[in-house]
């Protein structure tokens with residue numbers, strides 16, 4: 626009986642922890658760009674604030690609240706930190722008409738000097754990814770139509786990569802983690818793998834999460850970071866948004 630009671634206690638504790646954790650995914654950083662006075666503020670609580678560099682400027686009209694506008698020349702947003710190589714999820718909202726833009730990457734030195742990895746980039750308008758030592762891979766999903774699209778990549782140990790656009794599963798790839806463990810910074814609005822390395826357009830709601838999120842979590846925990854009560858998305862995801870902290 627005593628063992629049974631202990632087991633029940635553990636189950637109860639696990640449920641409590643589970644319930645407590647459901648409100649927010651374990652973001653390494655979460656950038657909403659909503660504060661014009663401090664646009665790089667990390668809202669994850671981890672203090673991994675971003676800096677705006679070159680032709681990257683804050684604008685009021687984002688996917689939700691403010692966003693960052695990138696000039697396609699030398700603009701990028703940087704989070705200078707080490708991020709997980711295993712069981713991670715990267716996500717962000719983009720609005721662009723450049724079919725060959727670099728979008729998001731993890732770098733050693735400035736602009737990828739010394740190594741670069743975990744690329745989001747466009748090729749022929751379609752969203753592509755590369756997690757080293759896996760090869761680059763492209764989906765057949767176009768996102769360079771000038772509309773807002775949410776893009777997420779999940780790397781799950783033993784499973785592989787899953788890509789999502791606007792919450793829809795749009796592709797898988799077998800390499801399940803990154804071997805690039807000497808990186809020092811994350812750049813938003815840039816990828817060495819894009820023919821145009823620097824992004825042209827708007828980016829909002831950027832997350833790096835220390836977990837391989839499910840498709841439901843991508844919708845609940847990533848897309849909602851920037852969803853406001855306006856337009857079509859609210860109708861679709863409004864019930865979910867109220868759970869986000």
Ligand SMILES: [Ca+2]
Pocket residue numbers: 657658659687688689690691692829830851
């Ligand atoms: Ca925003």
